[in-house]
Amino acid sequence: MPTKKTITTFLDELASPSPAPGGGSVAALAGALGTALTAMVCHLTIGKKKYAVVEEEMKKILGQAESLRSQFTALIDTDTAAFQKVMEAFGLPKETEPQKALRAAAIREATKEATLVPLEVMKHCIDALALAQQVASSGNTNAISDAGVSALMLHVACSAAGLNVRVNLKSLDDPEFVGWKKEELESLLSTSSMMLDEIQSIVDVKLGDG
Amino acid sequence: MPTKKTITTFLDELASPSPAPGGGSVAALAGALGTALTAMVCHLTIGKKKYAVVEEEMKKILGQAESLRSQFTALIDTDTAAFQKVMEAFGLPKETEPQKALRAAAIREATKEATLVPLEVMKHCIDALALAQQVASSGNTNAISDAGVSALMLHVACSAAGLNVRVNLKSLDDPEFVGWKKEELESLLSTSSMMLDEIQSIVDVKLGDG
Numbered sequence: 001m002p003t004k005k006t007i008t009t010f011l012d013e014l015a016s017p018s019p020a021p022g023g024g025s026v027a028a029l030a031g032a033l034g035t036a037l038t039a040m041v042c043h044l045t046i047g048k049k050k051y052a053v054v055e056e057e058m059k060k061i062l063g064q065a066e067s068l069r070s071q072f073t074a075l076i077d078t079d080t081a082a083f084q085k086v087m088e089a090f091g092l093p094k095e096t097e098p099q100k101a102l103r104a105a106a107i108r109e110a111t112k113e114a115t116l117v118p119l120e121v122m123k124h125c126i127d128a129l130a131l132a133q134q135v136a137s138s139g140n141t142n143a144i145s146d147a148g149v150s151a152l153m154l155h156v157a158c159s160a161a162g163l164n165v166r167v168n169l170k171s172l173d174d175p176e177f178v179g180w181k182k183e184e185l186e187s188l189l190s191t192s193s194m195m196l197d198e199i200q201s202i203v204d205v206k207l208g209d210g
Numbered sequence: 211m212p213t214k215k216t217i218t219t220f221l222d223e224l225a226s227p228s229p230a231p232g233g234g235s236v237a238a239l240a241g242a243l244g245t246a247l248t249a250m251v252c253h254l255t256i257g258k259k260k261y262a263v264v265e266e267e268m269k270k271i272l273g274q275a276e277s278l279r280s281q282f283t284a285l286i287d288t289d290t291a292a293f294q295k296v297m298e299a300f301g302l303p304k305e306t307e308p309q310k311a312l313r314a315a316a317i318r319e320a321t322k323e324a325t326l327v328p329l330e331v332m333k334h335c336i337d338a339l340a341l342a343q344q345v346a347s348s349g350n351t352n353a354i355s356d357a358g359v360s361a362l363m364l365h366v367a368c369s370a371a372g373l374n375v376r377v378n379l380k381s382l383d384d385p386e387f388v389g390w391k392k393e394e395l396e397s398l399l400s401t402s403s404m405m406l407d408e409i410q411s412i413v414d415v416k417l418g419d420g
Contacts, residue, residue, distance in 0.1 A: 007213040007220055007239070008283060015246040015279065017253035023359030026243050029217070030363070033236050036224040043227035069225065073218060145377035149233030149370040153240070156366040160359040166417050167355035207376050 001077050020087070024079035024114075027160035028121050031072035034153035035128050038065040041135040041143045041150065054138045061131050068128045072157075075121055079164075082114040108172065115168040115181060118161035122188040125158035129195040136202045148203040151196055158192040211287050230297070234289035234324075237370035238331050241282035244363035245338050248275040251345040251353045251360065264348045271341050278338050282367075285331055289374075292324040318382065325378040325391060328371035332398040335368035339405040346412045358413040361406055368402040 002010055002021050014021055042062035045051045051058070089106035093099045132154055136147040165185050169178045212220055212231050224231055252272035255261045261268070299316035303309045342364055346357040375395050379388045 003217040006216055007242075007286070010217055011242050011246045011279065011283065014243065015249035015253075015276065017250070019250070019254060019353065019356075022250065022353075023247060023356040026247060026359055026363060029243070030240070030366075032217075032221050033224065033239070036221045037233060037236065039225035040227070040229070040232065043225075044229060066225065069221065073221065076217070143229065143232075145373040146229075146233040148373045149236055152366050152370050152373070153236060156240075156362050160362050163355040163358045163362070163413070163417075166419070170417060203373070207373075207380060209376070 002080055003073055003076050020083040021076070021080045022083065023160060024083060024118055024121075024164040025076045027118060027157050027164060028072050028075035028079055030153045030157035030160060031121055031125055031128065032069050032076065034125075034132065034150045034157060035065045035069040035072060037146050037150035037153065038128065038132050038135050039069065041139040041147050044143045044146075045135070045138075045140040048140060051138075051140060057134065057138060061134055065128065065131050068124055068131070071124055072121070072128075075117060075124075079114075079117045079121075082110070082117045086110040086114050108174065111168050111172055112174075112177065115165055115172070118164040118168075119181065119184065119188075121161035122158050122165070122185070122192070125154045125161070126188060126191055126195070128154045129158075129192060129199070133195060133199050133202070136199050136206075141206055144203055144206040148199070148207075151199040151203075155192050155196040158188060162189050212290055213283055213286050230293040231286070231290045232293065233370060234293060234328055234331075234374040235286045237328060237367050237374060238282050238285035238289055240363045240367035240370060241331055241335055241338065242279050242286065244335075244342065244360045244367060245275045245279040245282060247356050247360035247363065248338065248342050248345050249279065251349040251357050254353045254356075255345070255348075255350040258350060261348075261350060267344065267348060271344055275338065275341050278334055278341070281334055282331070282338075285327060285334075289324075289327045289331075292320070292327045296320040296324050318384065321378050321382055322384075322387065325375055325382070328374040328378075329391065329394065329398075331371035332368050332375070332395070332402070335364045335371070336398060336401055336405070338364045339368075339402060339409070343405060343409050343412070346409050346416075351416055354413055354416040358410070358417075361409040361413075365402050365406040368398060372399050 042058045045058045089110040092103040094103050132151040172178050249272055252268045255268045299320040302313040304313050342361040382388050
C-alpha cells in the first residue's frame with residue numbers, strides 16, 4: 001500500500017525501475033493533495049468572525065472535500081493494483097493457441113479495468129474543482145494562494161489521469177469501448193480546463209493582478 | 211519534517227487547520243514527484259537493447275534527475291520551516307514603538323526568505339523539465355505517459371510555487387525587491403509553459419494523437 005509509506009519511501013519507489021507505482025498513482029495523489037488544500041482553506045475560514053456568513057457553506061464544503069480526499073487516497077493504491085494486474089496478465093503462458101487466447105482476453109480485461117481507475121480520478125477532479133472554486137471565492141483571503149494551488153493540483157490530477165486513460169485506450173482493440181471512453185475523456189479534460197481558468201481569475205483578482 | 215511522515219499523515223496535516231504545511235510544500239512535493247517519474251523512465255530505458263544508443267544519455271539524465279529530486283524533497287521541509295518563521299515574526303510583541311519596528315523588520319526579512327524558497331523550486335522545475343523533455347523524446351516509449359505526467363507535475367510545481375512567490379511579494383513593502391522578483395517570476399513561468407507545450411507535443415505524437 002503506497003499510502004502507508006513515508007513521502008521519501010514513496011518517492012524512492014516511484015523513481016525505482018519498477019513501473020508501479022507510476023504516473024497513474026501520482027495523478028490520484030495530486031487529487032488528494034488538491035482536496036487536502038481545499039479542506040485546509042475551509043478550516044482557516046470556519047470560526048472567523050469576518051467569515052461568519054459563509055461558515056455553514058464552508059462546513060459543508062469541508063465534509064465533501066474530506067470525502068473526496070478519502071476516495072483519491074484509495075485510488076492511489078487502486079491504480080498501483082490495477083497496473084499490477086495488467087502486468088500479471090502479460091506474464092500468463094503463451095505457448096499453445098488456447099493459452100494465447102486466454103492471455104489476450106486477460107490482458108484486455110485488465111487493461112479495461114486499468115482505464116476505469118484514472119477515469120474515476122478525472123470525474124472526482126471535476127467535483128473537487130467545484131469545491132476549490134467555492135473556497136477561492138468565499139474562503140479566507142489570507143489562504144488564497146492555497147486555494148489556487150488546490151485548483152492547480154486538481155487540474156493536473158485530471159490531465160495526468162487523462163494521459164493514463166489515453167495510454168490504456170491505445171493498446172485496446174475494442175473500438176466501441178475506446179470511442180466511448182475517448183469522448184468521456186475529452187469532455188472531462190475540457191471541463192477541468194474551463195474550471196481552472198475560472199478559479200485562476202478569482203485568484204488573480206484577490207492577489208491584486210486580476 | 212513532513213517528508214518523514216506517511217502519505218496519509220502528510221495529507222492529514224495538510225488538510226488540518228494549521229496553515230503549514232501548505233501550498234508551498236505541495237509545490238516542492240510536485241517537483242519531487244515529477245523528477246521521480248523522470249528517473250523511473252530512465253530506469254525503464256537503461257539496459258534495454260532497443261535503447262542501447264541512448265543508454266549513456268539516460269544514465270546521465272538519471273543522475274541529474276535524482277540530484278534534483280533530493281533538492282525538491284529538502285525544499286518540502288524548507289518551505290514549511292520558512293512559513294513557520296514568518297508566523298513566529300508575526301507573534302513578536304508589538305506594545306512599544308521599538309517593539310513594533312523590530313517586529314515589522316522581522317516580518318519583512320522572514321517574508322523575503324519565504325519568497326526565495328518557492329523561487330528556488332521554480333528554477334529547479336526548469337532544469338527538471340529539460341530532463342523530462344529528453345526522456346519523452348528518447349526514453350522507453352512504453353513509459354511515455356509517465357514522461358508526460360512527469361512534465362505535468364513539474365509545470366504545476368512551477369505554477370504552484372509561483373502563486374506562493376506572488377502572495378509573499380504582495381505583502382512586502384520593498385519596491386526594488388518586489389519588482390526584481392516579479393520579473394524573475396514571469397520569466398520562469400513563461401519558460402515552464404513553453405517547455406510543457408513542447409513535451410506535450412512529443413507525448414501526443416507518441417500516443418498517436420499528434
